[in-house]
Amino acid sequence: MTAKPPRIGVFGGAFDPPHNAHVALAQQALAQFGLDELRVVPTGDAWHKPRALSPAAQRLAMARLAFAGLDRVCVDEREIRRAGPTYTVDTLLELQAEQPGAELWLMLGEDQARALPSWHRWQEILQLAIICVATRHAAAGSFDESTAFAGFPGVLDGHLQPLKLAPMDVGSTRIRALAAAGQSIAPLVPAAVARYISLHHLYQNP
Numbered sequence: 001m002t003a004k005p006p007r008i009g010v011f012g013g014a015f016d017p018p019h020n021a022h023v024a025l026a027q028q029a030l031a032q033f034g035l036d037e038l039r040v041v042p043t044g045d046a047w048h049k050p051r052a053l054s055p056a057a058q059r060l061a062m063a064r065l066a067f068a069g070l071d072r073v074c075v076d077e078r079e080i081r082r083a084g085p086t087y088t089v090d091t092l093l094e095l096q097a098e099q100p101g102a103e104l105w106l107m108l109g110e111d112q113a114r115a116l117p118s119w120h121r122w123q124e125i126l127q128l129a130i131i132c133v134a135t136r137h138a139a140a141g142s143f144d145e146s147t148a149f150a151g152f153p154g155v156l157d158g159h160l161q162p163l164k165l166a167p168m169d170v171g172s173t174r175i176r177a178l179a180a181a182g183q184s185i186a187p188l189v190p191a192a193v194a195r196y197i198s199l200h201h202l203y204q205n206p
Helices: 020-033 056-066 088-098 110-114 122-128 172-180 191-199
Strands: 007-013 037-042 073-075 103-109 129-134 160-163
Touching: 007 020, 007 088, 020 037, 020 103, 020 129, 020 160, 037 056, 056 073, 056 191, 088 103, 088 122, 103 110, 110 129, 122 129
Parallel strands: 007 037, 007 103, 037 073, 103 129, 129 160
Antiparallel strands: none
């Protein structure tokens, strides 16, 4: 009997900061797709971001704190170590070279997935990985693919898997704003991340 190829999930992002919805996505991806491993990959030089990110070392430290309690999750610092702009296609190619034959499953939010045709060498990404879309329409127990993926380019047909994540009103932009205003972020981020943000005075107005 031929052994099934390992399934490796890839979950990239700024993680500025990582929050409870990120952790919930990781947990659901592991369970729903039967992943053998999930690589959490903080971005390095985020060419597509309109704002400057927090220092890479701080985002990396927060990601390690946020995902520390999850089995089969590894925080991967390759994009932070990589010089120049960070491209997902390069990360996927490196993982493919390191583990030939493995199935790569790329986790994206709905907005990221809709923007995929603007990504560097995006057609190659479709050949390298299965695209798993955590969509706001994927409420627990229901998923309307025609609504969620309306407007996607036809070339994406057959390359998408819905990640059925219950909606959570959590976002990094909101968390940064609350922290800047001196308000509590405790319900929105893992406790260790909240302590790190407080200790290092992150997101405070100058």
